[in-house]
Amino acid sequence: MSNRVEIVLSKPVVGAVPAGTWRTERPVVDQSKCTRCGICWLYCPDAAIEITEKGAVINYDYCKGCGICATECPFKAITMVRER
Numbered sequence: 001m002s003n004r005v006e007i008v009l010s011k012p013v014v015g016a017v018p019a020g021t022w023r024t025e026r027p028v029v030d031q032s033k034c035t036r037c038g039i040c041w042l043y044c045p046d047a048a049i050e051i052t053e054k055g056a057v058i059n060y061d062y063c064k065g066c067g068i069c070a071t072e073c074p075f076k077a078i079t080m081v082r083e084r
Contacts, residue, residue, distance in 0.1 A: 017062075018061050018062060019046075019060065019061060019062055019063055019064050019065070023063065023064060023065035023083055024065060024082065024083055025065045025067065025080040025081060025082055025083060026058070026060060026063060026065050026080070026081060026083055027058055027063065027065070027067065027069050027070050027078045027079070027080055027081075028058075028078065028079055028080075028081050029055060029056045029057070029058065029077055029078050030077050030078070030079070031054055031055040031077075033075050033076065033077035034055030034056050034075065034077040034078075035055075035075055035077075036051050036052075036055055036056070037074065037075070038051050039072050039073060039074060040056050040069035040070075040072060040073050040078060041056065042072075043068050043069060043072045044068065044069055045064075045066065045068065046062050046063060046064055046066075047062070048060075048061075048062040048063040048064075049063075049069060055077070056069075056077070056078070065080070065083070067080050
């Protein structure tokens with residue numbers, strides 16, 4: 001028996017609303033700090049985060065810029081930056 005925990009990745013559900021152009025801040029992941037724990041993925045209300053071999057990846061088409069992922073990340077690997 002393995003002690004490995006596998007995270008099931010999700011894609012935005014059918015009917016999910018794209019972010020549009022109103023987002024004022026976006027999350028940026030520092031992959032050197034990301035441990036792939038999946039906490040950001042778990043808390044994202046828009047299912048806009050995937051956990052890959054390299055770490056968390058944000059789907060900006062669906063990310064609304066709420067900042068929950070950055071707040072919940074225990075390793076401070078996600079910071080919110082102003083949209084250009």
